Amino acid sequence: MAVRRGTRFGRFAAGAAAALLAATTLSACGGGSGSDGGSTIEVSHGYTDVEAKALTALANQWNTDHPNTKVKLLFNGGNDNALQKTVAGFTAGNYPDVAYEFGSSAAQLARQPKLVDLTDKVNAPDVKWSDFYPSEREAATVNGKVVGFPALVDNLALVYNKKLFAQAGIAPPDPSWTWADFRAAAKKLTNASTHNYGWAYVNDGSEDTVWRFLAMLWQAGGDLLTPDHSKPAFDSAAGLAALQQLHDMAVTDKSVYLDTGNGNYLNLFNSGKIAMLWTGPWDLSSINSDIKYGVTLLPGYNGNHETISGPDIYMLFDHSSGRTDTAFKFVTWLTSAPVHLQFAIRTGDLPVRKSETELPGYKTFLAKYPAEKVFVQNLDNVKHVRPNLPEYAQVSSAVGQMVQSVLLGQAQPADALKSGSSQVAAALTGS
Amino acid sequence: MTSLSKTPAPSQRRPRTILPRPQQQPERARRWLTRRRSDAISGWLMITPSVVLIAVFGLIPVVWSFVLSFQQNDLQTPGQWVGLDNYRQLIHDPVFADSVRHTLVYTVLFVPITLGLSLLVAAALNRRIRGITVYRLAVFIPVVTSTIATGVIFTWLLDPDYGLVDTILGKLGLPTSGFFSSPSAALYAVVGMTVWGWIGFGALIFLAGLQGIPQDLIEAAQIDGCSKAGAFWRVQVPLLRPVTGFLLVWLTINSLQLFDEVYVTTKGGPLHATTVVVYYLYEQAFQFFHAGYAAAIATVLFVVIALVTIVQLRLTRDPAAGGERR
Numbered sequence: 001m002a003v004r005r006g007t008r009f010g011r012f013a014a015g016a017a018a019a020l021l022a023a024t025t026l027s028a029c030g031g032g033s034g035s036d037g038g039s040t041i042e043v044s045h046g047y048t049d050v051e052a053k054a055l056t057a058l059a060n061q062w063n064t065d066h067p068n069t070k071v072k073l074l075f076n077g078g079n080d081n082a083l084q085k086t087v088a089g090f091t092a093g094n095y096p097d098v099a100y101e102f103g104s105s106a107a108q109l110a111r112q113p114k115l116v117d118l119t120d121k122v123n124a125p126d127v128k129w130s131d132f133y134p135s136e137r138e139a140a141t142v143n144g145k146v147v148g149f150p151a152l153v154d155n156l157a158l159v160y161n162k163k164l165f166a167q168a169g170i171a172p173p174d175p176s177w178t179w180a181d182f183r184a185a186a187k188k189l190t191n192a193s194t195h196n197y198g199w200a201y202v203n204d205g206s207e208d209t210v211w212r213f214l215a216m217l218w219q220a221g222g223d224l225l226t227p228d229h230s231k232p233a234f235d236s237a238a239g240l241a242a243l244q245q246l247h248d249m250a251v252t253d254k255s256v257y258l259d260t261g262n263g264n265y266l267n268l269f270n271s272g273k274i275a276m277l278w279t280g281p282w283d284l285s286s287i288n289s290d291i292k293y294g295v296t297l298l299p300g301y302n303g304n305h306e307t308i309s310g311p312d313i314y315m316l317f318d319h320s321s322g323r324t325d326t327a328f329k330f331v332t333w334l335t336s337a338p339v340h341l342q343f344a345i346r347t348g349d350l351p352v353r354k355s356e357t358e359l360p361g362y363k364t365f366l367a368k369y370p371a372e373k374v375f376v377q378n379l380d381n382v383k384h385v386r387p388n389l390p391e392y393a394q395v396s397s398a399v400g401q402m403v404q405s406v407l408l409g410q411a412q413p414a415d416a417l418k419s420g421s422s423q424v425a426a427a428l429t430g431s
Numbered sequence: 432m433t434s435l436s437k438t439p440a441p442s443q444r445r446p447r448t449i450l451p452r453p454q455q456q457p458e459r460a461r462r463w464l465t466r467r468r469s470d471a472i473s474g475w476l477m478i479t480p481s482v483v484l485i486a487v488f489g490l491i492p493v494v495w496s497f498v499l500s501f502q503q504n505d506l507q508t509p510g511q512w513v514g515l516d517n518y519r520q521l522i523h524d525p526v527f528a529d530s531v532r533h534t535l536v537y538t539v540l541f542v543p544i545t546l547g548l549s550l551l552v553a554a555a556l557n558r559r560i561r562g563i564t565v566y567r568l569a570v571f572i573p574v575v576t577s578t579i580a581t582g583v584i585f586t587w588l589l590d591p592d593y594g595l596v597d598t599i600l601g602k603l604g605l606p607t608s609g610f611f612s613s614p615s616a617a618l619y620a621v622v623g624m625t626v627w628g629w630i631g632f633g634a635l636i637f638l639a640g641l642q643g644i645p646q647d648l649i650e651a652a653q654i655d656g657c658s659k660a661g662a663f664w665r666v667q668v669p670l671l672r673p674v675t676g677f678l679l680v681w682l683t684i685n686s687l688q689l690f691d692e693v694y695v696t697t698k699g700g701p702l703h704a705t706t707v708v709v710y711y712l713y714e715q716a717f718q719f720f721h722a723g724y725a726a727a728i729a730t731v732l733f734v735v736i737a738l739v740t741i742v743q744l745r746l747t748r749d750p751a752a753g754g755e756r757r
Contacts, residue, residue, distance in 0.1 A: 084717050087506050108720060112507045195592045203612070205700045260612050261698055262586050268593070390505075393718050404701055410614060 040070040041097035041327045043314075044086070046079030050285075054346035058339060062330060069326045076100070079312070083108060090114065095317050097327040100151055103139040103311045104207060104396070107388045110142040116316035116324055118146040127332055131353045135382040139311040142388045148313030149331045150352045154280040155309040155378050156215055158182075158299065162292045164189060164196075164275040173276070175297045175305065179216075179245050182276075182299035183253065189275040190255040197257040199249065200274045203407050204261025205400035211386075212278050213403045215308040216242035218384045219301040224399070229387050230428065234399070235421040241301065243406050243413035251409040258407055280310075281350055281375050295374040297381065309382040311352075341365065350375055394427035493733070499726035506722045517727035527728065529703055530711040533618055537707060538686040540622045541629075545682055546675065548626065549633025554663060556634060557641045567638075574631040582695030585624045586611060611697050614704040621705055625692050629685075633678055640674035641667060676747025680740055687736050708732055 047055050052075070059071045074096060076085045083105040089095035090112060101109060109115060122129040129137065136150035158173055165172045170185050186198025202208040214224060222238025225231065250256040257274055259265040268274045270288045277283070278298060287293055297305040314335070316327050333339055337355045341362065344351055348369045351357055357376065366373055386392065402420030405411040411419070475482075500517055504510030521527055556567050573581070588594050589610035597607040610620040644667055652662045690709040693699060699706035699714065706714075708728065716725035 087720065091506055108505075109507075111505065197592075203701070204698050205702070206698065257592065258612055260586065260696075260701075262583065262696075264586070264590065273593070393720075397714075397718070401702060408612075408614065408701055410702060 039068060039322075039326070040072060041323050041330065042072050042074050043098040043100075043327075043330070044074040044076045044082070044096040045100040046076045046082050047100075048078075051347045051349065054343050057346070058334060058343060062333065069330075071330055097317060097319060097323050098331055099315050099317065101148065101313055101315050103313055104386060104392055106139065106147050106313060106315075107142050107390045107392055109315055110145065110147045110388075111390065112317070114317045115147060116318050116328070118148070118316065118328075119144070121328060122146050122149075124332075128336075128353070128355070131337065131355050132335075133309075133311075133352070133354060133379055133382070135309050135379075135385050136311040136352060138385045139309075139388070140313045148315040149335050150311050151314045151335065152312040153309055153350050153352050153379065154282060155307045155350075155375060155382055156212065156278045156280055156298060157307065157374050157378050158276060158296050159269075159279050159283070159287075160276045160294050160296075161269065161272060161274075162294050164272060168275075172294055173296050173299070177296075177299040179299055179301055183245065183249055183255075186249055186255040186276065187253045190253065192254065195273060197268075197274050198253075198255040199276045199278075200257040200259055200265035200268065201246070201250065201407060202261060202265065203258040203404055205397070205404045206261060207396050207400070208261065209400045209403050210396050211308050211310065213242060213246070213399065214384075214386070215278075215298060215306065216245060216301070218308070219298070219304045219306045221301075221304070223384065224395070225387050225424075225428075229389055232395075232421045232424040232428070234424075235417040239417050240413055243403070243416060246403065247406050247409075247413050250407045256407070281348060281372055284369075284371055285348060293371070295371045297374065297378060305381055306383050307378050307381045309379065309385070311385075348372060350379065389428075391427050391430070395424050398423035398427055496726045496729050499723055500730045502723040502726075504722040504726075505720045507720070510723065513723065517724045518731075520724065521727055521731065526703060526706065527708075527711060530706045530708045533705060534687060534689065534707045537618060537622060537689060538683060540619070541625055541686045542679065542682045544622070545626050545629045545633050546678060549630050549678070550637050550668070550671075550675075552630055552634040553637030553641055554667075556638055570634050571631040573628045574635075576628070578628070578691040579695055581624065581628055582692060585620075586696055589620055612701060614702045617697050617701060617704045621689075621692055621696065624696070625686075625689070628692070629682065633682070636674055636678055637671065640671045644670050672747060676744065679747060680743050683739055683743060684736055687732065687739070 043059070045052075045055060056073060059073050062071050063069075076082050076099070079100060079102065082099065082101050086095065086099050086101065086109065095114065121127070132140075132150045133153060136153055137146075140146055140148045140150055158177075160173055162172060165185075168188050170188055173182070173185065182199075189198040190196060201212065217224065217234055217238055220238035220241045222236045222242070223233050226233045246256075250258065257265060257268060265274060265277065266283055266286055269277055270286075270291055272291070284295075298307050299305070314331050316324060316331065318324050334343075335352060337351075337353045337359060338361075340352055341356045341359050343349065344356065345361060345365050345368060350372065351362070351365075356362060387395070389395065398420055401423070402411075402416045406413055406416045499510070501512060501514060502510035503513045503516070552570055556563065556570065588596050591597055591607065591609045591612055594610070596610070600607045608616045608620075611617050648666055648670070649662045652666045653659070657665065688709050689707045690713065693705050693707055693710045694713070697705040699710045709732070712725045712728045712732070715721045715728065
């Protein structure tokens with residue numbers, strides 16, 4: 001999940017009951033948006049700044065090149081609440097033809113009757129479906145059904161402040177780092193009297209808390225659920241190793257700044273108070289120019305430096321066959337290698353297709369964003385994806401509570417695993 | 432005050448007819464009736480826009496929410512009737528029980544503290560001194576500040592490492608707290624933050640009440656030998672009863688519906704420590720898409736708020752109004 005800063009704070013009516021139901025009621029009054037033979041489609045997205053400009057430029061380009069069809073971009077208020085916006089749109093009978101969604105929302109929207117099933121369509125030769133990275137394709141597939149096109153991909157790598165490492169006399173992290181190396185460095189970089197920390201962890205219990213733990217769980221050889229997704233599988237040696245590492249760093253060494261979810265960690269990184277982050281490409285543009293930073297792979301467990309990727313997707317929703325046809329053509333074009341590379345060069349977002357790295361323009365991309373090179377290489381370290389389940393939100397919430405209880409020193413890793421596991425089991429059986 | 436007025440009542444000024452003309456009475460009644468009917472029609476016409484708005488955005492959603500609470504509904508596919516299942520599940524849901532407990536603790540702390548401090552602030556502001564407008568403005572500013580801004584500022588102020596509050600506490604040698612990041616302190620930190628945000632509103636209402644109390648009552652009390660403080664507690668405060676009643680109901684409803692402040696600062700955490708009823712409702716409805724279950728929570732909350740409000744209104748009814756409905 002790409003958590004875009006600055007879009008987190010949506011404001012919701014306190015009387016959520018009324019808000020929830022006002023939307024439902026409006027379905028009675030709201031008619032569907034008028035169909036005009038497939039000539040105009042609506043694409044909702046939550047991009048801001050450079051990304052919004054780049055997408056607008058591409059939509060304009062499409063509109064110029066295709067005078068018979070028109071793409072209209074709609075800002076959804078921020079991608080963090082894209083799912084809520086889209087669902088409210090369905091109840092109101094006013095939904096977009098194409099919507100940008102977090103990969104973790106795929107399973108919830110896969111139940112939507114208006115969703116366009118892309119399973120057969122992506123076999124068309126001009127889609128070049130297998131050119132997308134495997135983890136992206138998996139994230140866009142729910143129970144064998146292709147529900148979207150990969151829109152954006154990122155992953156976690158280790159971003160560190162070079163000056164703080166030099167000051168502490170520690171060799172900068174390299175791709176061979178182990179968890180023990182990481183812990184030792186974080187401890188040395190921590191100074192309680194000056195409030196300096198080695199590492200920061202987003203500890204709000206949301207998916208932001210969960211996915212860093214998942215990377216560690218997978219590195220240690222574990223998994224979140226059993227392969228058939230029927231039961232939890234993280235109450236294992238791997239789960240214990242991951243939680244123990246978090247416990248040792250946050251509770252024993254106190255070398256971790258626990259961010260309450262307001263993104264303060266980035267400001268503190270900018271003030272030289274935090275030495276290392278596990279973060280993705282989206283944070284790089286917010287790092288101040290006077291902070292010299294390096295990027296390398298995540299520290300590994302037994303040589304496994306696996307990371308986690310949060311592929312986001314474009315989902316298509318049916319209004320009429322004409323509009324669906326236009327939407328499919330537009331998204332195929334938008335995510336094609338040459339067009340997406342233009343987007344990547346403008347924004348610094350990673351390529352979504354392997355073949356983008358072979359195009360001549362890729363050199364321009366690397367020259368403009370040298371730090372992104374590691375993130376692109378790191379895409380090969382993405383080996384698992386989150387389970388695409390409608391219950392994922394509850395599973396994530398239970399795992400988030402578990403990780404949080406360990407980081408706050410409220411539970412021992414083994415106990416936390418047991419209670420987390422039983423809560424996930426309950427969420428999976430729907431009780 | 433004289434009870435006998437020398438000027439006759441308006442009706443007495445009209446010449447009286449000793450014997451009513453036979454048709455007069457029914458005709459007058461008829462005219463009166465038609466006029467009443469046309470008054471009613473024009474009256475209804477005038478309030479139609481409000482009635483429609485309240486019905487569309489108030490009543491229909493409430494009724495629909497009630498219907499939804501008997502369904503299993505993900506807001507995307509057609510719902511299924513499950514009878515009372517949602518309510519049954521609610522009784523056995525430990526997180527819901529926690530959220531009720533947090534809401535009660537919050538309400539029990541927030542309402543009296545806000546009422547008390549608002550009264551003291553209003554008393555302090557109810558005087559003619561130089562620059563009083565500036566002070567009143569300063570007290571009221573938190574009310575008009577957006578909750579988001581308040582939340583961000585408090586998150587920084589109360590940060591255990593870099594926050595001003597803990598730094599000062601540490602310098603003074605007092606114990607520091609984790610505030611929003613500590614499961615045992617987070618709810619109290621939210622109480623503190625919301626009290627700060629609401630005092631301005633409470634003080635404004637109390638101030639209006641205080642200024643409505645005739646000065647001669649206080650003077651009379653002082654002539655009778657009452658001290659200034661005595662006059663405040665024994666004359667002014669009792670006369671503020673209707674105002675206090677209004678604030679009590681208003682603050683209670685708001686604290687039972689607490690959401691924004693939690694959403695902005697703690698998101699119900701850490702470890703559900705600040706998960707209050709409406710936040711849990713939001714989580715169920717818009718993160719897990721259990722709309723039927725969320726609607727059941729909303730229904731329970733609606734009933735509780737209605738009951739609490741009725742009880743409070745009865746208790747704080749103005750005795751001067753003779754216990755009549757106002």
